[in-house]
Amino acid sequence: MAQQGFQFDRKALSCSICLDLLKDPVTIPCGHNYCMNCIKIHWDREDWKHIYSCPQCRQTFGPRPDLKKNTMFAELVKEVQKMGLQSVPEDIYITGRGHVSCDFCVGRKFNAVKSCLQCLVSYCEQHLQPHYQSPAFKNHTLVDPSKKLQENICSRHNEVKKIFCRTDQQCICYLCSLDEHKGHDTVSATTERTEKQKELKPSVKKIRQRIQDRQTDVKLLQQEVEAIKQSADTTRDTDKIFRDLIELIERKSLDVKKKIRSQQETE
Known part of the structure; x- marks a missing residue:
């Protein structure tokens, strides 16, 4: 029982960003606590977005909230430290399961928001800013965070695969288009993706319609089941009334x- 209380204190009095005991604890408007x-x-x-969020519940705040030390939590942390509660190691990832971590973060790793096909590196919001602000990165291609960036690079020429070969139905780099794919029907990968999306649009629409139809069928079935239940309840009620009447008559x-x-x- 004592051990369970110990674990509760550690979780309740830890910062979800650094995963360590709260230092100068503050409570933000949504109610979560952080160092x-x-x-x-x-x-x-x-700051660049002018919108501030809670790392846990993702609630956003307009103007940046003022931070004031939560003295009650500070006192609780002191009491827990007196009990000898150990801190969490500094070198730790805070990305969730299935997320890609930022390659530039040192120590604690934040979630990557984009991966660069030229740099072959994934960036969190902070480390991605130079790609938006510096002209040196304007030709870099940013994609959704990926753990398989190397698959976008040609293993033969070490160039980004920006061309789609329709003849062989595969992505290639520009050097491949001048070599073994010379004379093939090729377009940019972006063009091919756009055309494929257009081709798939009717199919996606049909699938969505089928899903909606299925949902409608399920709703109708649920309504029929509910009607049967109500009918059964009514029948049970009617049977009870008749039984009561028969008993009364008897x-x-x-x-x-x-x-x-x-x-x-008497007579």
Whole structure:
């Protein structure tokens, strides 16, 4: 039992950003608690958006909230530290399961928001900013975070695969188009993707319609089931009423017979 309480204290009094015991704890408007420095750094990264979020529940705040130390939590942390609660190691990932971590973060790794096909690196919001702000990166191709960036690079020429060969139905680099794919029907990968999306649009529409039809069928079936249940309940109620009436008639009949017998005996 003591061990369970120990684990509860550790979870309740830990910062979800650094995963360590709260240092100068603050409570933000949504009710979650963080180290003052941790949440400041997190919101500094969001300054360019002018919208600030909670790392846990993702609730957003318009103007940047003022931070004030939560003295009650600070006292609780001191008490827990007196009990000898150990801190969490510094070198740790805070990306969720299935997420891609930022390759530039040192120590604690934040979620990557984009991967660069030229750099072959994944970036969090903070480390991605130079790609948006510096002309040196304007020709770089940013894609959704991926753990398989190397698959977008030609293993033979070490170039990004930006061309789609329709003859061989595969992505290739520009050097491949001048070599073994010379004379093949080729287009840019972006063009091919756009055309495929157009081709798939009617199919996607049909699938969505079928899903909606299925959902409608399920709703109708649920309504029929509910109607049957109500009918069954009504039938059960009717049966009970008839049984009660029969019992009442039988009791009345028995009472009448008793009265008749009593009168006959009296006569």
